[in-house]
Amino acid sequence: MNFLKWTGRTYLVCILLFLYVPILVMVALSFNESQLYRLPIEWSTRWYEALANNSKLHSATLNSVTVAFLSTCLSTLLGTAVALAFFRYHFRAKRLLQILIFPPITIPWLIIGTAMLVFFFWVGIGRGLHAMVLGHVALSLPYVVIVVSARLKSFDSALEDAARSLGASYWQTTLWVTVPWLMPGIIAAALFAFAVSLDQFLISYFLAAPGVTTLPVEIYTAIRKGFTPEINAISTLVIILSMLLLLGVSRFYRFGGRD
């Protein structure tokens, strides 16, 4: 028993180290004075100060946030509607549609990105932020559907029946009874979608118009040109933001198990 407990704990610690050591190293180095990773670390915030004057990173950040915000709004709205439709209606193609929703999670992004690029050019959407928004909606939609559907599983549909028996129309029932009850799920789904969009590199890389990029793409370009600890600094900021988002998700969405 004791042995099992200890192996369990060691295992857990190893996983956490594996996940977080590279990140911690990067965070530490972002505060290092030296550009060449000289140790010991000399405390400095010069890379953060450098960030303040990097207008390219600023516009890339703004683009990232804009794309993430718009695609989150769209995919949350659409995904919630899809989840509700799956919950309420029984139709012949439902099973098939439910299956078709998920491939974007499993198909390699490289392939999806290529397909989108080809398709967007073919139909005349082209490249640019608007194309990225559409691409990110397609990517985050399955996550929204999964998270909202999970919440709907424990929804008592008698609540909708009750609302209708009291004279509420379809929309009144949805907006006043179903959606308020789904709210924690919807918020979690939106945070998920936001994180998916913010972290997305490949699709954004493919769909970026020349000169208009998102933060991950900009970081990648910067690394190729020659690495500076400035990248460590901006990455640290992105990590903090992502962690906050995930904390938000876990606040609204149980990842399994009990509290």
Add this chain to the structure above:
Amino acid sequence: MASVSVQNLSKKFGSTVALDQVSFEFEDGKFFALLGPSGSGKTTLLRMIAGFENPDQGSIQIDGKVVDHIPVEKRDIGMVFQSYALFPNMDVQANVGFGLRVRGISASETKRLVGEALELVRLSGFDDRRPHQLSGGQRQRVALARAIVTKPRVLLLDEPLSALDRTLRLEMEIELKRIQRDVGITTIFVTHDQEEALTMSDQIGILNEGQLVQHGSPVDIYENPQSVFVARFLGEANLLKGQVDGSSVNLEVGGTIQTRSKPASPLVICSIRPEKISIHKEKNIAPSSSNQIAGRVNEHIFNGTSLTYLVQCGDQVVRVFVQNLSGELIAPNTPVHLSFRPEDTLVFPDA
């Protein structure tokens, strides 16, 4: 408030027949209980009257008007669900006021009407509570207040008391009946508890396997069941098999008896309610017109106000209820004679 009439309703789910040619009518302001075993189609019938399910066949009228094509939200019904279905994100005030809010009634008028409804169900002062802060009985009352605050034409209740413990259920039965009488609302009440149906309703309809096997007043159904199923389902019945011999019946447990009506087939089942039987130690104490059978006391159960005897007659046990008049018990193993009137001996063909 309105009369309700249902004609030839049928409904299948896949190959299951949930309802089969159900027809009944009843008047404005009455309390109608739908009684039947599990899976007999009670909920299906109620949901159809509410408009949640479409019948495959047949038609429903409320107040003489066909409502078949009117959606739930326009039917002007109130419904109390088995799970109460209170809105968890709203407090009691908002729950009860929901139907008024969707009708666009002003806030002050809503407040007044909700206050009245809460007073009617004796929950004044609970306005700010959330559903999870209420007991089962209180939730049930909120659900009831919410259903009647819009003054619907028909109130539909699907086993609203089944989630409550016995004491609370008896209390709520009385409350519910009082509220129904005060408001004078036409009510259809689904239950599988026969006692509930008997004590609360003006009319009872009994469903079995999707068919309405009998409907009428509680006394009528209890005294004149038209099938063995109804006799057994509503109240208790001793069922004795026998063979017809002229105008009388030779019972398998011994004895020849007269029945209320002429037996229609050679093999019959006689049904006698336990309280219509009297039990004696001596023979011939009952009037000579009475039916008599002999037996031996197996066991007695003392209930205070009454006694139940289990009497072995042949290979069957007959239950007898007697009032506790003398305080004397007949001991087990005593030979006894059971007597009952031919009018109380119902006869059904043995299928």
